[in-house]
Amino acid sequence: MESMEFTKAISGLNGELAVPGDKSISHRAVMFGSIAKGLTEIRGFLQGADCLSTIACFRRMGVGIDNLGDRVLVHGNGMRGLKRPAGLLDCGNSGTTMRLISGILAAQNFDVTLTGDASIQKRPMKRIIDPLSMMGADIASVNKNGCAPLRIKGRRLTGIHYNSKVASAQVKSAVLLAGLYAQGETSVTEPALSRNHTELMLRHFGAAVNSCGATATISPADELFGTKVAVPGDISSAAYFIAGALMVPGSQVLIKGVGINPTRAGILKVCRDMGADLTLLNENHSGAEPTADLLVRHSPLSGTVVEGEVIPTLIDELPMIAAMACTAQGETVIKDAAELKVKESNRIAIMVESLNAMGADVTETEDGMIIRGGRPLHGAEIDSHLDHRIAMTFAVTALCADGVTAIKDAQCVNISYPGFYRDLEKLTE
Numbered sequence: 001m002e003s004m005e006f007t008k009a010i011s012g013l014n015g016e017l018a019v020p021g022d023k024s025i026s027h028r029a030v031m032f033g034s035i036a037k038g039l040t041e042i043r044g045f046l047q048g049a050d051c052l053s054t055i056a057c058f059r060r061m062g063v064g065i066d067n068l069g070d071r072v073l074v075h076g077n078g079m080r081g082l083k084r085p086a087g088l089l090d091c092g093n094s095g096t097t098m099r100l101i102s103g104i105l106a107a108q109n110f111d112v113t114l115t116g117d118a119s120i121q122k123r124p125m126k127r128i129i130d131p132l133s134m135m136g137a138d139i140a141s142v143n144k145n146g147c148a149p150l151r152i153k154g155r156r157l158t159g160i161h162y163n164s165k166v167a168s169a170q171v172k173s174a175v176l177l178a179g180l181y182a183q184g185e186t187s188v189t190e191p192a193l194s195r196n197h198t199e200l201m202l203r204h205f206g207a208a209v210n211s212c213g214a215t216a217t218i219s220p221a222d223e224l225f226g227t228k229v230a231v232p233g234d235i236s237s238a239a240y241f242i243a244g245a246l247m248v249p250g251s252q253v254l255i256k257g258v259g260i261n262p263t264r265a266g267i268l269k270v271c272r273d274m275g276a277d278l279t280l281l282n283e284n285h286s287g288a289e290p291t292a293d294l295l296v297r298h299s300p301l302s303g304t305v306v307e308g309e310v311i312p313t314l315i316d317e318l319p320m321i322a323a324m325a326c327t328a329q330g331e332t333v334i335k336d337a338a339e340l341k342v343k344e345s346n347r348i349a350i351m352v353e354s355l356n357a358m359g360a361d362v363t364e365t366e367d368g369m370i371i372r373g374g375r376p377l378h379g380a381e382i383d384s385h386l387d388h389r390i391a392m393t394f395a396v397t398a399l400c401a402d403g404v405t406a407i408k409d410a411q412c413v414n415i416s417y418p419g420f421y422r423d424l425e426k427l428t429e
């Protein structure tokens with residue numbers, strides 16, 4: 001497997017770029033387009049391995065999908081038009097694919113088994129099995145360990161009100177998608193509001209969805225209608241360049257067309273709390289999703305506390321935020337983030353171990369970490385554990401560390417950002 005080496009960026013990160021399309025929105029556009037009637041045209045689709053897994057799953061269920069690169073055409077089969085796939089459906093490394101598709105499959109008139117790679121077979125699926133079962137779904141973990149493979153037998157569903165224990169857009173979306181097919185209304189209340197792309201996009205496809213605080217409610221639908229979706233740049237991908245520019249002296253970066261939906265943009269608040277020089281330009285909209293260009297300049301940073309309701313709005317950015325805090329003066333506390341342990345890897349344990357290997361001073365806690373910033377960082381051998389966010393975080397952290405940082409299995413960035421190293425190199429050359 002491929003290891004890549006990175007060294008200090010002597011004159012910082014400089015220039016402008018547009019990051020690839022948002023992963024969450026790309027998945028949803030293919031899924032909703034597949035069960036809608038007529039054509040859905042997606043622009044700015046993310047060609048990452050996770051989103052390609054979603055395309056592959058729906059093709060296997062008889063949906064015609066033309067992947068033309070930046071443009072994807074989905075010839076929807078309608079809500080009842082999916083076909084039973086021959087064999088297993090492979091969700092690859094993608095939690096979003098597996099959990100959201102389960103909500104749709106729970107209501108089809110066929111049986112199917114979902115599987116994926118070694119990482120996804122360790123991630124918790126009870127969180128969707130429970131609410132979908134309450135709706136009448138027949139869904140089970142094949143190995144009875146609460147994880148994939150999942151066997152789903154389509155059933156008639158009934159709407160429920162579900163109080164979710166976790167703030168998870170994947171859980172919320174699985175239940176709302178099942179709710180499209182159920183008898184009566186379905187609603188989900190979360191402990192804190194997670195990303196609301198499903199609610200916004202389902203409305204755009206013609207569904208009746210209401211949001212009130214951390215509760216989303218959906219009415220059953222007879223049909224969804226194909227439409228156009230313009231996918232904004234992924235703020236989770238932009239996070240690496242935001243942090244890189246803030247951390248490395250001499251940097252100034254303009255990141256164009258980034259989605260800044262408030263349920264996703266917590267990193268902007270945290271950076272500002274830390275003293276970042278960060279300006280939003282050209283604020284606009286892509287459908288219901290707000291966008292902006294982000295101008296970021298190197299800034300002296302200070303420690304902060306990241307906790308509570310902001311956590312779901314920056315959950316995937318926490319590894320990068322933790323590394324950024326190592327270059328800040330003073331202490332940064334990250335808490336209420338136990339969800340990080342059940343991502344592609346245990347992102348708390350791996351961040352603590354790897355940052356300390358680079359000379360940082362980080363302590364693991366039950367639900368986060370404590371980072372005492374300001375210690376000089378040096379290169380180290382970092383195992384990505386095949387987790388794209390870990391690989392990207394350390395490629396950026398290496399830019400402000402002395403010596404060489406070698407990242408094992410660095411190619412795993414293809415999951416969410418295939419051109420990541422090329423874009424990083426352009427800003428540092």
Ligand SMILES: O=C(O)C1=C[C@@H](OP(=O)(O)O)[C@@H](O)[C@H](O)C1
Pocket residue numbers: 023024025095096167168169170171173194195315316339
């Ligand atoms: O709904 C989505 O598109 C996602 C939700 C989040 O997961 P959880 O719902 O498990 O928090 C996030 O970590 C993931 O990258 C994408």
Ligand SMILES: C=C(OP(=O)(O)O)C(=O)O
Pocket residue numbers: 050093094095096097316343344389416
């Ligand atoms: C957790 C992630 O994705 P997923 O849950 O879709 O695998 C991620 O992209 O960081």
